Amino acid sequence: MLGVNLLVRLGRKVLAGPIAEAGLLPASYYRHLTLAALEEEDFPGALTYLKWAADPLLAQILVLRLRLLAGRHAKQRQGILDLLGEGGGPSFQPGALEKYQDLLRAEDRALGLLGEYEARALALLSRPPLPAS
Amino acid sequence: MARKEISVTGAAVGGLAGWVAEVAISEITGHHITTGILEILGAAAGLCRLDKRLAAALQDTLEQTRGEDREDYRQVKERIEELTRDLPELREILGNMVDAGIQAQRA
Numbered sequence: 001m002l003g004v005n006l007l008v009r010l011g012r013k014v015l016a017g018p019i020a021e022a023g024l025l026p027a028s029y030y031r032h033l034t035l036a037a038l039e040e041e042d043f044p045g046a047l048t049y050l051k052w053a054a055d056p057l058l059a060q061i062l063v064l065r066l067r068l069l070a071g072r073h074a075k076q077r078q079g080i081l082d083l084l085g086e087g088g089g090p091s092f093q094p095g096a097l098e099k100y101q102d103l104l105r106a107e108d109r110a111l112g113l114l115g116e117y118e119a120r121a122l123a124l125l126s127r128p129p130l131p132a133s
Numbered sequence: 134m135a136r137k138e139i140s141v142t143g144a145a146v147g148g149l150a151g152w153v154a155e156v157a158i159s160e161i162t163g164h165h166i167t168t169g170i171l172e173i174l175g176a177a178a179g180l181c182r183l184d185k186r187l188a189a190a191l192q193d194t195l196e197q198t199r200g201e202d203r204e205d206y207r208q209v210k211e212r213i214e215e216l217t218r219d220l221p222e223l224r225e226i227l228g229n230m231v232d233a234g235i236q237a238q239r240a
Contacts, residue, residue, distance in 0.1 A: 028183060031183055031187075032183060032186075035183070035186045035187065035190060038190055039186075039190070056222060057187070057222055057223060057226075058187070058190075060217070060220040060222055060223035061190055061191065061194055061223060063220060064194055064198075064216055064217060064220060064223060065194060065197065067216050068194075068197050068198060068216070071216075122219075125220075
């Protein structure tokens with residue numbers, strides 16, 4: 001049983017590592033990996049496997065998901081800006097300004113990352129798929 | 134043919150022995166017997182159900198477009214058209230799904 005386990009682990013490591021990342025596996029396997037990454041909202045992972053998945057629909061789903069998420073972050077960002085725009089009125093607790101500014105920076109970072117992922121996904125859509133065996 | 138009897142005690146003892154073996158082997162060697170096999174089975178099951186998973190991903194995307202405030206299907210359709218101007222295939226599929234939702238609402 002231990003031998004089987006070691007073989008399975010070795011096979012998994014080889015499949016998940018160098019072979020998978022070299023694009024040597026069938027396109028359906030990359031579709032499975034892309035869908036699994038999408039289900040976990042692991043966008044960089046989905047982008048990694050998408051180039052071998054040869055499925056423009058999956059790329060389009062990823063782009064829409066990223067846009068929806070960016071929309072939610074933009075809404076949250078606007079909410080923080082509105083609060084900051086109130087200018088620290090009497091309802092502002094001490095230290096709240098720094099907290100909101102930290103949140104704003106986090107939202108900006110998130111929007112930047114989502115924009116970068118979207119650009120990568122759109123670039124994949126506009127070029128022919130890489131050959132997967 | 135002899136009648137097969139199911140032993141609950143036997144199953145419990147077998148399960149316990151298997152669990153003890155798994156724990157002992159993972160403690161001694163650092164390897165998990167079941168994890169690797171379950172992952173491979175999971176990948177195989179995932180590969181067999183790719184179409185269903187793609188449909189689930191589309192349904193999930195539609196739900197995300199509806200948002201937490203459960204917008205009306207017409208508003209969802211407008212938002213989809215706005216967000217998928219450069220994604221024609223997806224726009225058509227989601228548009229059809231929304232139309233089906235509108236018709237179901239009318240019925």
